[in-house]
Amino acid sequence: TPDVRPLVAGNWKMNGTRQSLGEIKAMADGVHGMLSERVDALICPPSTLLYVATALCTDSPLMVGAQDCHQASHGAHTGDISAEMIADCFGTHVILGHSERRTDHGETDQLVKAKAQAAHEAGLTAIICIGETSDERDAYQTLDVLMRQMIGSIPLDATADNTVIAYEPLWAIGSGLTPTPTDVGVAHAFMRAELGQRFGEEGRHMRLLYGGSVKPTNARDLMSVENVDGALIGGASLKAADFLAIYSVY
Numbered sequence: 629t630p631d632v633r634p635l636v637a638g639n640w641k642m643n644g645t646r647q648s649l650g651e652i653k654a655m656a657d658g659v660h661g662m663l664s665e666r667v668d669a670l671i672c673p674p675s676t677l678l679y680v681a682t683a684l685c686t687d688s689p690l691m692v693g694a695q696d697c698h699q700a701s702h703g704a705h706t707g708d709i710s711a712e713m714i715a716d717c718f719g720t721h722v723i724l725g726h727s728e729r730r731t732d733h734g735e736t737d738q739l740v741k742a743k744a745q746a747a748h749e750a751g752l753t754a755i756i757c758i759g760e761t762s763d764e765r766d767a768y769q770t771l772d773v774l775m776r777q778m779i780g781s782i783p784l785d786a787t788a789d790n791t792v793i794a795y796e797p798l799w800a801i802g803s804g805l806t807p808t809p810t811d812v813g814v815a816h817a818f819m820r821a822e823l824g825q826r827f828g829e830e831g832r833h834m835r836l837l838y839g840g841s842v843k844p845t846n847a848r849d850l851m852s853v854e855n856v857d858g859a860l861i862g863g864a865s866l867k868a869a870d871f872l873a874i875y876s877v878y
């Protein structure tokens with residue numbers, strides 16, 4: 629999208645211990661070395677590594693984010709972390725409504741919206757994930773699902789600065805399968821039109837990431853699709869070499 633600086637974002641999911649910090653350091657150094665003026669980079673390790681990861685990135689443009697937050701700012705919510713805690717660790721972004729959260733923890737659009745509001749209040753950028761299942765795709769419901777999820781999970785205070793939307797077809801996550809560039813283009817054009825309708829200029833500049841089996845081998849094709857402003861990467865973000873190979877397509 630013209631005037632939109634792409635974002636290459638990694639999601640480590642429930643992977644990574646202190647031993648993996650070398651990969652984050654290598655990513656930080658790699659991004660620093662390439663110093664691309666044209667693209668931003670973000671890594672989202674598990675929250676146990678958040679604080680130490682941001683410390684490794686102080687001299688690098690590589691940003692660090694979290695994978696979820698609670699909708700409340702603090703309180704009696706054992707096991708949860710707040711957006712404020714992420715910001716306190718120098719995290720800048722939080723992934724919200726990932727399909728694994730929606731499936732494993734029953735997160736609804738309404739809850740994802742409340743979490744995004746909490747993220748915004750703490751000064752974080754929310755990366756809101758949406759996407760259809762394979763059954764929905766087979767029933768030609770993809771665009772209906774995207775519409776419902778956009779209306780349901782993007783809060784009214786969303787701007788191009790504080791919100792990123794990630795289109796992640798569920799059947800493409802971790803499967804090695806991807807939609808064709810044409811299908812990605814159709815979904816992203818639809819999202820762009822809907823966001824423009826709802827948020828005007830802000831919606832026209834919101835970053836739209838594609839996620840689902842992005843690898844160094846297919847990144848160039850997927851990232852060159854119109855209205856695709858970067859990638860959300862799972863498996864291929866665990867190794868600095870793969871992550872940097874995808875980053876370097878920009």
Ligand code: PEP
Nearest residue numbers: 801802839840841862863
């Ligand atoms: C994800 O879960 O956000 C994702 C895109 O995973 P993968 O790249 O492994 O398909």
